[in-house]
Amino acid sequence: MAYLTKSSFPEEMWNSYEFQIRNSITTVDGLAQWINLSDSECEAIQALKDIYKFRISPYYASLMHKTDLRCPLRLQAIPSQKESLKFEGSSVDPVGDRQNLKTARVIHKYPNRVAFLVSDICPVYCRHCTRKYHTTSRDGTYFGPEVDHSMDRDLEYIRSHTEIDDVLLTGGDPLSLGDAKLEFLISRLRSIPHINIIRIGSRFPVVLPQRITPKLLLILSTYGPIWVNTQFNHPSEITQESAAAVESLIRHGIPVQNQSVLLKGINDSLDVMRALIKQLVKIKVRPYYLYHCDNIVGVSHFRTSIGLGTEIMEGLTGFETGFSVPQYVVATRLGKIPITPIYFQCTDEGKTIIRNYKKEISDITSYMGTEQC
Numbered sequence: 001m002a003y004l005t006k007s008s009f010p011e012e013m014w015n016s017y018e019f020q021i022r023n024s025i026t027t028v029d030g031l032a033q034w035i036n037l038s039d040s041e042c043e044a045i046q047a048l049k050d051i052y053k054f055r056i057s058p059y060y061a062s063l064m065h066k067t068d069l070r071c072p073l074r075l076q077a078i079p080s081q082k083e084s085l086k087f088e089g090s091s092v093d094p095v096g097d098r099q100n101l102k103t104a105r106v107i108h109k110y111p112n113r114v115a116f117l118v119s120d121i122c123p124v125y126c127r128h129c130t131r132k133y134h135t136t137s138r139d140g141t142y143f144g145p146e147v148d149h150s151m152d153r154d155l156e157y158i159r160s161h162t163e164i165d166d167v168l169l170t171g172g173d174p175l176s177l178g179d180a181k182l183e184f185l186i187s188r189l190r191s192i193p194h195i196n197i198i199r200i201g202s203r204f205p206v207v208l209p210q211r212i213t214p215k216l217l218l219i220l221s222t223y224g225p226i227w228v229n230t231q232f233n234h235p236s237e238i239t240q241e242s243a244a245a246v247e248s249l250i251r252h253g254i255p256v257q258n259q260s261v262l263l264k265g266i267n268d269s270l271d272v273m274r275a276l277i278k279q280l281v282k283i284k285v286r287p288y289y290l291y292h293c294d295n296i297v298g299v300s301h302f303r304t305s306i307g308l309g310t311e312i313m314e315g316l317t318g319f320e321t322g323f324s325v326p327q328y329v330v331a332t333r334l335g336k337i338p339i340t341p342i343y344f345q346c347t348d349e350g351k352t353i354i355r356n357y358k359k360e361i362s363d364i365t366s367y368m369g370t371e372q373c
């Protein structure tokens with residue numbers, strides 16, 4: 001059987017955001033037109049369909065390997081039976097988003113900044129989503145049935161809290177909103193004098209780059225400065241289309257940064273991570289965070305050890321361009337905790353010991369002079 005590919009469609013159609021959305025893949029039959037689905041994948045899609053949402057854009061499906069089950073894109077987007085395993089200590093909200101919700105949508109956890117959950121919809125439901133309960137679970141979202149459509153109360157919270165100077169639009173994917181709603185939201189935020197940074201956390205540049213339309217770019221550049229943080233997890237997600245979407249954002253004055261998640265079998269090796277950050281810098285995307293994968297219900301099977309994460313960081317730090325190396329963090333109830341190998345040590349005897357990226361050790365106590373530990 002011949003599978004669908006990008007070239008099965010006229011270019012103009014393929015590059016249309018509406019076409020990509022209208023043709024979202026949500027069934028076994030839909031996905032089977034694109035790739036050779038294994039029995040286990042078919043079974044998982046069927047078994048999980050009433051538990052978690054399943055949605056893949058034609059664009060993202062076109063990047064999947066037709067036969068290889070270890071394809072990093074397949075693993076991120078196709079349901080697996082492992083999602084129904086119960087892992088010890090797992091939680092639907094290990095970072096305490098819910099306890100920090102001050103309105104229906106505003107999470108205020110850090111002093112100067114808030115996460116604003118403007119949507120619970122995504123163009124592709126990543127199987128490893130950190131807010132899997134909110135975005136992907138069929139049971140519900142953080143939004144109660146009584147949630148007001150207007151977002152007036154959320155905006156009022158931000159307006160009345162002058163300590164907030166940074167608003168992170170997140171979700172779900174904020175760019176799932178229509179342009180009019182998005183413009184309404186961003187213009188209201190920009191009219192608040194104490195707001196400096198507006199950021200959008202969106203996976204559209206990776207999973208449906210056709211969303212970055214001239215109309216959207218106009219909105220984003222009108223109410224700038226706006227920063228976009230996206231999520232490339234594997235070098236094979238960097239394509240002509242995703243690079244073009246990033247390029248147009250940058251040309252409209254919108255810096256693009258990347259927040260990867262460390263995922264077992266997808267990018268949990270030094271080689272993959274090195275290739276990813278090199279490719280990101282090539283398309284002018286700055287690696288920002290590498291998230292340790294949390295123990296989230298339905299996601300735990302993607303976890304690796306912090307030891308492995310630290311080893312990867314040691315292999316990047318000093319060996320690669322400084323600004324291409326992301327900060328490795330584990331998200332917890334207490335906030336994001338940076339995980340950094342130890343390079344600097346003050347001993348009990350008052351000595352100052354350093355080591356470099358090549359593990360060369362030096363006692364720099366005398367060099368430090370009187371300004372010791």
Ligand SMILES: *Cc1c(COP(=O)(O)O)cnc(C)c1O
Nearest residue numbers: 107108109110113114115168336
């Ligand atoms: C991650 C996060 C932020 C943003 O944190 P940065 O370290 O500034 O990127 C803000 N609010 C919440 C609730 C978050 O989880």
Ligand code: SF4
Nearest residue numbers: 122125126129172203
């Ligand atoms: S795009 Fe983001 S919010 Fe949506 S499913 Fe993926 S990780 Fe979750």
